[in-house]
Amino acid sequence: MDIKRSVLWVIFVVSLVMLFDNWQRHTGHPSMFFPSPTVQQTASPATTTPGEQTADTSAATPGAPATPGTAQVAKAERVTVKTDVFDADFSTQGATLSRLELLKEGDTKQPDMYVTLFDNTATHKYLARSGLSGGDFPNHDDIFTRVPGPTSLADGQNTLQIKFESADKGGLKLVKTYTFTRGSYLIDVDQQVVNTGTTPLKPSLYVELVRDSEPVETPRFSHTFIGPAVYTDQHHFQKMTFGDIDKGKADFATQADNGWIAMIQHYFASAWIPPQGKDRNYYVQKLDSTLYRVGAQMPLGTIAPGQTVNVDAKLFAGPVEEKMLAAIAPGLDLVKDYGWVTIIARPLFWLLEKIHSYLGNWGWSIIALTLLIKAVFFPLSAASYRSMAKMKEITPRMQALRERFKGDPQKMNSALMELYKTEKVNPLGGCLPVVIQIPVFISLYWVLLSSVEMRGAPWIGWIHDLSQQDPFYILPVLMAGSMFIQTRLNPTPPDPVQAKMMMFMPLAFSVMFFFFPAGLVLYYVVNNVLSITQQYYITRMMGQRKTKKISAPVVPPKQ
Template sequence: MDIKRSVLWVIFVGALVLLYNNWQVHTGHPSMFVPSQSLPHPAASGAQGANDVASTPAGAPAVQSGAPAAQAQLVDVKTDMFDARISTQGGTLERLQLLKEGDAKQPDTYVTLFDDTATHKYLARTGLVGGDFPNHTDVFTLVPGPTTLADGQDTLTVRFESPEKGGLKLVKTYTFTRGSYVIGVNQQIVNAGTAPANPSLYLELVRDSQPVETPRFSHTFIGPAVYTDQHHFQKITFSDIDKNKAEFATQADNGWVAMIQHYFATAWIPPQGKDRTYYVEKFDPTLYRVGAKVPLGTIAPGQSVDIDSKLFAGPEEEKMLAAVAPGLDLVKDYGWVTIIARPLFWLLEKIHGVIGNWGWSIIALTLLIKAVFFPLSAASYRSMAKMKEITPRMQALRERFKGDPQKMNAALMELYKTEKVNPLGGCLPVVIQIPVFISLYWVLLSSVEMRGAPWIGWIHDLSQQDPFFILPLLMAGSMFIQTRLNPTPPDPVQAKMMMFMPIAFSVMFFFFPAGLVLYYVVNNVLSIAQQYYITRMMGKGKTKKLAAPTPPKQ
């Protein structure tokens, strides 16, 4: 009948299962819950040059790889935000470092999104389909001009021109803007031939399924996504693509496509109001892509068509993303707790605007949440205190009727009724609070704002584990104290297991980001203080009741 203990056992077993599953994923083994994803084979990736990844969207002619690759050049582009490299083969953006997002563990390096190496491939490319037209395998010509954003300059344009092919010429212009993670991409399609042409423009993101670095024992989504006003945000796992089970909107005149990873995302945003077809597929043993194909209509000889698109590549900061395109802020994905997590992050951000330190903001938010839930916590702790008081009597009843479960349950129910104790009283208030605390977990795990954010002293990055494990040790100690404050299970084996739980949980917290552990430590300390205060007040009230003078006889 001890419902609270049963719930704790379920949570404990579930945590052990999740711990084992995340360890499996971390060590390269398949997940117990999600089918294994195809990882790139280094040798295969290394054998493929940019010209070998020549597949184009459905409807395009086969493209021959070969001699043009030797003519391709790499163009370095530098701005205040990016250190980029664009290949003249297709005018493909094949390397992009974020200069505002330096690696906290290696200050001289930066976060790299697009990349093309022997072990990792991640590209943003475009081209024309619908005929033998210029595409990402053709060698373009760099139009002479600056490739570095000069001091005092707000924008930098870098232009590439394709050779005439199938009567069409493609002019691709990248526009980099100071202080912005959005790259403007204008594509002018010129019909230099003698016959009308009816091409479509494709914009796609190509990458392998190689995982990115995430906190140990934590699993975050990596893969493509499609957004439309009608179907909203749709994530697609690599495993679903492998099994041809990917579900997403394919037709729209709005929306965007993206590749998502922990803290960062890239997205192609075609011009709104133009019909497009979205596609997601695996087109190579190690490579996946998500893209949009935009019909351009008939282009008569001597005419041209201009298409302006946006390419986002940067951190998942909600305000910034929402300003770039409708729904783009959803790439910062909280999963099924989004409805609670988004308001929590909004509140955390407001607190940070006043305090100016993310660590202290986490503490302040935890204090605020505990204050809001104090009535529920008080009810739970009162119920637990009453259960602790009658635990010896419960043990005596279990011992007396251990051979007759029916009589034992009846005796326990009578005891609960006599002492006015509700076995669910300590459980339900906790269950109500669980979604909020899970949501805050995802807020802290998903927020790129924690990356490189210091707190005090030895904590220089709230997104990394505590270097000296001080917070995890405090976490283990606080869990041990909480266990001591709770009613002792009558079964000696259960009692030992309850004492072992803090150690088991603490294993995970030794590898969690410091910001997450800080939240749990503060939450536990506040819970201990609340429980101690309420239990002490109940004890004083009972003492006063026992010491009350007996009224004189009449």
């Protein structure tokens, strides 16, 4: 039991530290564990400024963003495109996707739940762009011309094409065709490179995502990943924080003929998926104090005069729904970030999704999954509660031994061990089953925190969105009450100070649960209620057996 209390104390102290750290981040102060991405103000690695060329133009890095206020920016126009899932803006400067609002995220939910993923304002920059490098060729700083055509997906129409053409520059012309498909978050981007000159040229095509370090809204006292990622078949999923990039510690595959790049945030992501089997160089850079980019650069080989080369890439921008992402590209479902518990969290979400396919309500699905997990761990929990019940019975005798031998720790430990042996009590019996279950509980926490399916999903009555905190704090109050009851059911610590702290723990933990998403709190409330029921039943059964054993008549020996 001493070991179990030690484990509880460690969890309690760590929780308090994390609570304080999350409060620091929430109030705008620096974190003790997660470095601020804006600390370092140094310039990014050397890049090609618009209008300049590197010494070796065949390996030129894509150009840096144009400086606001230049003549090209003034000429840029906005082209608004609407489909059933997107409300988007293209800038004719670079034919860049400069704003993208996800309409489907709010159509059957609250109207204020529309999400603007790409954006280009004074306070937030997040772009999907592309161009040619390796010379003074058309890139994302140049003005493109939109080819006339519809800009809205009409009723009964399945696809919509938006086409842009650059002027001849350096002997090359770049034509971009964006194809939107009804009901899909995946955009086909065909980029046609035409040699309009008289000499062979060797350009490279790049696709990149550019984003500032502005944080997105997440549940309070919770930390979710935000930053770029690179995936290849050989090195698999490699994500990096903006702080890693600041410090030059970004670790990722730089060359491959497969894979994709992504920019990840809570619930949503964007990704460029170049054609598989085509060589590309991956790069991750810091452009200025708050602006970062991740990209893929693909050499196109030698293009003869009059020759045309097509590169058909795909651009994803939408919610991180595992099944949908897995069908788009290998490993793309990994942008749903479970952290180090992925190996357990992914099967748990699969099971939760299966349950939801039958129940049709995520709240009831969470309850059903909690019941199922409790059933699987019933033998372990039962062993733990039996051990705790035995420890509770001998607690007065343990306290008496501590008082008797308080001046001699060696004799006290010897006496306690003898008591455990006599009563057949394992002091680790109540601790180990709990420790074994902890990874599963943590994994389920990340499943509920990371699943965009919870966003806008109602349960019953007052719970209209499982991803938001309980508006009336009913679930957090139930959580605090259930934790208090559990504390009362456990053996009382012999130390009065420890006993008071154990009673204080439910209140301390409840502070966090008042700000947690309702889906998370629902899981913990149900889990606690089931634990209380199980513990009460086992303790009562053991008490009844003990009473029967004491009251049983003594049979005299045969004469």
